[in-house]
Amino acid sequence: MSSTKLSEIKSKIAQLQKEADDIIKNERIAIIKEIKDKIDAFNITVEELQRKGKTAKSGSKSTSFIKYKKSEHEFWVGRGPKPGWVKDVEKSGESIEQYRVQE
Secondary structure, X not given: OOHHHHHHHHHHHHHHHHHHHXXXXXXXHHHHHHHHHHHHHOOOOHHHHHOOOOOOOOOOOOOXXXXXXXXXXXXXXXXXXXXXXXXXXXXXXXXXXXXXXXX
């Protein structure tokens, strides 16, 4: 392999890395804005964000168990407003029952 070809490849790698960095920077900005909008819309507190896998405490003493779970961060207890991922599942024509957690 000639040094000219190697330098061309290194130049392309540098250019592609810059493009990747730009994409990440732009998408990161959009994702942060989306997260902030959802935090505001749902009145999510810092304390709730710091809890690991626990749902927010409510005024009642009853424990809410997860009834539907799509991923580690997408779950629903079946009460209250439906989260976005549930609405998306239903909008696509799928049944939410396929995500029901077996007890």
